[in-house]
Amino acid sequence: MSLGNIKTYPNNSRVAKAQIAAAYNGLTFDVENCEIAAIKTPEYLAKFPMGKVPLFESEKVNLFESSAIAYYAAVQKEDTTLLGATAVEKALVMQYIFFAENELVANISNWMLPLMNIYPYMKPNVDAATEKTKRALDVLNKVLLDKTYLVGESVTLADIAVVTAISNAFKLLLDKPLRDQYKNVTRYFTTLIGKEHFKTYLPEADKLCETPLKYVAPKKEKKETKKQEAAPKKEKKQEAAQDDIPKPAPKPKSKLDLLPPSKFIMDEWKRMYSNNDSDVAMKWFWENHDAEGYSLWKVDYKYNDELTLVFMSNNLIGGFFARLEMARKYAFGSLVVCGENNNNTISGYFLIRGQEVPFEVYDAADYGSYNFVKIEPSQYEEKKDEIYKYMAWENEGFADGKIFK
Numbered sequence: 001m002s003l004g005n006i007k008t009y010p011n012n013s014r015v016a017k018a019q020i021a022a023a024y025n026g027l028t029f030d031v032e033n034c035e036i037a038a039i040k041t042p043e044y045l046a047k048f049p050m051g052k053v054p055l056f057e058s059e060k061v062n063l064f065e066s067s068a069i070a071y072y073a074a075v076q077k078e079d080t081t082l083l084g085a086t087a088v089e090k091a092l093v094m095q096y097i098f099f100a101e102n103e104l105v106a107n108i109s110n111w112m113l114p115l116m117n118i119y120p121y122m123k124p125n126v127d128a129a130t131e132k133t134k135r136a137l138d139v140l141n142k143v144l145l146d147k148t149y150l151v152g153e154s155v156t157l158a159d160i161a162v163v164t165a166i167s168n169a170f171k172l173l174l175d176k177p178l179r180d181q182y183k184n185v186t187r188y189f190t191t192l193i194g195k196e197h198f199k200t201y202l203p204e205a206d207k208l209c210e211t212p213l214k215y216v217a218p219k220k221e222k223k224e225t226k227k228q229e230a231a232p233k234k235e236k237k238q239e240a241a242q243d244d245i246p247k248p249a250p251k252p253k254s255k256l257d258l259l260p261p262s263k264f265i266m267d268e269w270k271r272m273y274s275n276n277d278s279d280v281a282m283k284w285f286w287e288n289h290d291a292e293g294y295s296l297w298k299v300d301y302k303y304n305d306e307l308t309l310v311f312m313s314n315n316l317i318g319g320f321f322a323r324l325e326m327a328r329k330y331a332f333g334s335l336v337v338c339g340e341n342n343n344n345t346i347s348g349y350f351l352i353r354g355q356e357v358p359f360e361v362y363d364a365a366d367y368g369s370y371n372f373v374k375i376e377p378s379q380y381e382e383k384k385d386e387i388y389k390y391m392a393w394e395n396e397g398f399a400d401g402k403i404f405k
């Protein structure tokens with residue numbers, strides 16, 4: 001018997017959750033694939049104000065939230081075993097339904113969807129979501145050490161919620177080395193998806209991930225990042241138009257090599273900085289600085305409010321610097337993390353050959369995550385103290401930092 005109609009996009013694991021629960025009670029849903037736009041009409045929004053799928057329509061009730069739809073299926077049979085036998089079991093089933101939704105689905109989505117270019121890609125968010133997913137999987141792994149099912153001795157809605165929640169991760173994110181870190185979860189997952197109703201509604205779940213998703217920047221986004229640069233824009237756009245053709249190796253010569261010679265020798269500055277106290281180094285810096293040949297830039301990470309652990313913020317700087325390899329000859333920078341875990345910022349200063357942010361810098365994948373604001377020579381006096389603190393790592397709240405040299 002069908003309980004009613006579910007509207008969704010195809011292969012939605014949230015719908016599988018409801019369908020599996022229904023199947024255990026000998027019930028079904030009529031499932032209709034639809035465009036999201038089709039449920040944003042006034043008629044649908046009146047019934048389903050969230051305007052999200054899956055949605056469930058029936059004569060008795062209209063429901064949104066997939067766990068509620070699954071619960072509705074589970075609760076249909078009076079003697080169902082899906083919801084736990086005792087008060088304790090019932091509470092545990094609820095615990096895992098919420099755990100699946102809040103700790104698994106939410107974090108797996110924030111890890112997976114940016115890699116699929118469905119959500120905007122921001123590396124710190126993806127890194128944080130990855131860590132949060134791993135934390136939850138770790139917990140699950142411990143819980144499942146000596147259990148076949150999460151609650152009691154047979155399948156409950158807890159298992160249905162958790163297995164459907166992790167199905168996309170097993171398909172797209174968790175390759176063999178990662179699965180090996182969560183052996184109990186993997187054993188549990190493969191056992192459950194081998195069961196009849198899981199097999200019916202998660203037919204592809206046994207295709208475990210071989211190569212995990214990796215972020216590939218969409219071409220358009222790359223071009224936008226480069227919008228900030230004035231002079232070399234046209235040339236870059238033409239290159240970008242041919243993006244499908246494998247790119248030739250980058251030209252060895254930089255435009256920066258064609259600038260008039262400068263009295264300020266970058267290598268000498270880097271040696272000064274590395275081998276002397278900040279007082280000596282900065283004195284040398286200002287005595288030798290060539291404001292025509294080089295420019296100074298205040299750099300601020302754009303998504304400071306999304307940073308989490310200090311060491312992760314510092315790793316982020318490390319990642320940016322690693323991708324600035326081409327700029328090593330032409331730039332020097334100090335970026336620092338100030339603050340504490342879950343409340344920190346990344347900022348600093350860069351010294352760059354020429355008067356613009358050059359290709360060698362703006363081509364780095366993470367450049368778009370930073371604001372580069374030029375400090376004009378007229379501002380040097382007022383900024384000297386701040387620049388000193390960034391170079392000497394004496395900023396208030398300094399927690400960690402990296403030097404690009």
Ligand SMILES: N[C@@H](CCC(=O)N[C@@H](CS)C(=O)NCC(=O)O)C(=O)O
Nearest residue numbers: 014036051052053054064065066067
């Ligand atoms: N917690 C909800 C999440 C539903 C949800 O986020 N649906 C997305 C697709 S996966 C959606 O319809 N988004 C359309 C929108 O945000 O307008 C559930 O489990 O049903």
